[in-house]
Every structure is written in C-alpha cells, then in structure tokens.
Amino acid sequence: MSGKTLATQLKAGLDAPICLTWEITYACNLQCVHCLSSSGTRDPRELSTDQAKAVLDELRDLQVFYINIGGGEPMIRKDFFEILEHAEANDIGVKFSTNGTYITAENARRLAAMNYLDIQISLDGVDAVTNDAVRGKGSYATAIAAMNHLRDANFGQFKISVVVTRHNVDQLDEFKALADSYGAQLRITRLRPSGRGADTWDELHPTQQQQRQIYDWLMKHGENVLTGDSFFHLNAFGESLPGLNLCGAGRVVCLIDPIGDVYACPFVIHDQFKAGSLLGDGGFTKVWKESDLFLSLREPESEGACSACGSYDACQGGCMAAKFFTGIPLDGPDPECVTGHGEELVKSATVSLIPKPSMDHSRPVKINTPRLASSKEAVQRMERV
Amino acid sequence: MSITLETACELNPQVALRPESFGALAYHYGNRKLVFLKHPDVVAVVRDVADYATLQDALGAHDIQPSRWPSFVEAIDSLAASDIIRVR
Secondary structure (H helix, E strand, O other): OOOHHHHHHHHOOOOOOEEEEEOOOEOOOOOOOOOOOOOOOOOOOOOOOOHHHHHHHHHHHHOOOOEEOOOOOOOOOOOOOHHHHHHHHOOEEEEEEEEOOOOOOHHHHHHHHHOHHHHEEEOOOOOOHHHHHHOOOHHHHHHHHHHHHHHOOOOOEEEEEEEEEOOOOHHHHHHHHHHHHHHEEEEEEEEOOOOHHHHHHHHOOOOOOHHHHHHHHHHHHHHEEEEOOOOHHHHHHOOOOOOOOOOOOOOOEEEEOOOOOEOOOOOOOOHHEEEEEEEEOOHHHHHHHHHHHHHHHOOOOOOOOHHHHOOOOEEEEEHHHHOOOOOOOOOOOOOOOOOOOOHHHHOOOOOOHOOOOOOOOOOOOOOOOOHHOHHHHHHHHHOOO | OOOOOOOOOEEOOOOOEEEEEEEEEEOOOOOEEEEEEHHHHHHHHHHHHHOOOHHHHHHHHHHHHHHHHHHHHHHHHHHHHHEEEEEE
C-alpha cells in the first residue's frame, strides 16, 4: 500500500531501534578467540546500577520493546538480576547471551520464574574439541550443564547460539539435532573480524566453498533457525534468505557498550562508529536521533566498487564491520563476497593500515589453543609479549 | 480465522503500537511478534477498530475509499493471524 518498500523505509532509520544490544560488562571468565568486544576485564567506568536502570527507563519511554543483553559475561555483574527485574517491571523484554557459567540449578529456577525473558547459550561446537578450541577449555561442558539446568527448571524454549566457523560448519545438522533434543531453538550467526575476531579471522572464517554450504543449509532450514539476519551477503547466490536484507547499523540496530558509549552495531566497537555517550545531555535519545554518525548512516549509500557487479540489490555490499576490520573500503565488497571480489582485496590490504578496535579488555594473553598459535597474527602477538 | 467486512474486531490489549514515519510498529507482548504496519491509514483503523460494530464501519469512519477495502480486509486478516487483531 505504501509507495516505498519496507527496506527503503528502514534504511532511513526508525524513531528508536528495534534491535538494540546492550553489553553490560566487559568482564568475562572466558577469553573466546573471536570475542567481538575483546572482553575479559571489567572497565572501571562501567555503568552503575542506578545508571543502568535509568537506561532502561529511557528505553521504555522510547517504546523499545525488547533488548539483547550481552557482554562480556552479563551474569558476572552482581546486579544482573536487579537489572533483569527492572526491565521486566517496565515491560522491556530481554534476551541475554551467556556462556552458561552462572546458570546454576538455583539460578535456572530463578530465571524460569521470570516472564518475558529469553536466554541464549553460546556454543561453537557440538563436541568439546571443536567448541573449546574457540571458547576455551571446559566451556563446552559448562554450556551443556547450563542447558541441562534450564531444562530441569522447565525454563521453556531457550536458544543455542552458534558462530559459524570453518571448523563447525559441517556440524550444522548436529547443532540442529542438539537444539531439538532440548526443545531449544538454534541460532547461527556470522563470524565477524571484530575485537579478537580480527586476530583469528584468517583461520576461522568459512572458506568460499563453505559460504555456499551455509547458504544451501539455510535455504533448507532457514525458516526454523534464527540468524539475526546476519548472512544477507550470501543472497548473491540466488534467492534471498529469510529476513531483512539490509545492514541495520544506526538505522534499526545499535550497541550500547558497558560504559554507556553508543555504537552503530555490536560489531564495530571503534571510534569511527561511535555515535556518542548516553551519559551526555539528551541521553540515548539524542544520540539515536541526532548524532552525525547515525544521520549519515541513514542516507542512501553508494554502491561504490560493487556497482559494476549485478548482485548489489541481493547482497547490499555485505557487512560494514567485516569490510572495515579487514581493511576494505566501506563502499567495496564484503571480504566474504560470494563472487570472490572481497577475497582479492583482503589479500592486497596493507596490514599496517587495517583498523584495530579502539578498546581492548582482554586479560593478559596466555595463548594455549594450537589453532590460534599457528596464525600469523597470533605469532606476531606472541613475539611482542 | 477469516476476517470479513462484517467482522467485529479489536486490537489485542497485549499489543503496543509505536508510531513511525511509515506507519507504526505493532508489538505483541504475549507472542513477542513484531509487525510493521506500513501505512498510516492502517494504523488509524487498527487503533480504534474496537469502537465500531464492524470492520466496514471503521473503514467508513476513517474515510477509506471502498476500492481499498479488499486490501484492508487482507491486511487486518494477516494481523489476526499474528493475534495482533482479534475478533470480539
């Protein structure tokens, strides 16, 4: 009925985000090698309980219906349940991502008693060897224990969240079967070269052949699997995957980080994509509605180098963050462009010019995963230590 | 379920509407569905359809031309499938 398509409308931005991620702490007991936020240690500037509650009050007033809480490991915060309860009391739905360490039997019962709550357990392999190589020793057993506790507490349908890598892409059917066995929903998302993911991208990101494998799998199972619409760069293979086919950064999506800085999306924690701080005058609302960065992201984008290729309408040029952190211009092809255009550019990118995350909360690194130690980046890092 | 011009409907009380430039977002707190209402006229009808005896009365009250009624019936029917709209 409307003259413009929904995608066009969404690209021009909404009055408030519909997919807001709030990372409430940089503290984490794990040190996943692909952590988007380079988490590890708490930042002393992290929002206080009162500040966190004020954020929720503002989101309620903006009619942000639900939020995604993450970290770091969000359950590490002592006021985690207080924040959840404040959200619930204000009719803000919460989905939180966790590694499961703090989902004890008791906490599982407490979570099961809450309304309006989704839980996403991170798991990057259907066996300990595959998972722990990325997420750390013992993390597979921890995640499974958390899932068992949620099942035993009758939590209901939780989610199992998988970052697809070169090493687990062959396990998609098994992930689905695992989720089904718990009555859980499977969510698979795209690996990004963000945070520590920049250091491990070269050896973790799916090969060109595997990109096709992911696309075919999603075409077959996509209706029952969540993806955060993160694989839209694969739409250049043919028929579009289910979901919104666009980059939502600063338009329908944003990230609030633990110290209250607002970024265009969870994958670009870098000064260039920082729109402002919600601690400033006007709060989050002003940042969302008036920041120069977000206003510019809502302008029609240039197809740039991709205009010569017939697939731009299908793939939208891919992911801004993936380009940025692999040294590709923002109007260039995605590093995982299915035609191979991006791969060539990544090879030719000057390593010293590739942007690094503006903040790093990693704990002092003790590299103990064989795969990581073999990467060029990791070797360089070890030499520096 | 099938909505017709004669159906008496209402906006599910569990649904919140958030105005947007293109129309509105409808969010269902029960089933957590988020639906885009892509035209201001649809938003206007959805908002107070409960005040009228039938859907047709609501369309008339909002000066929606009869030529557009079929598309409204279709839109309201799809909202009913998501439980955003329900039969009174």
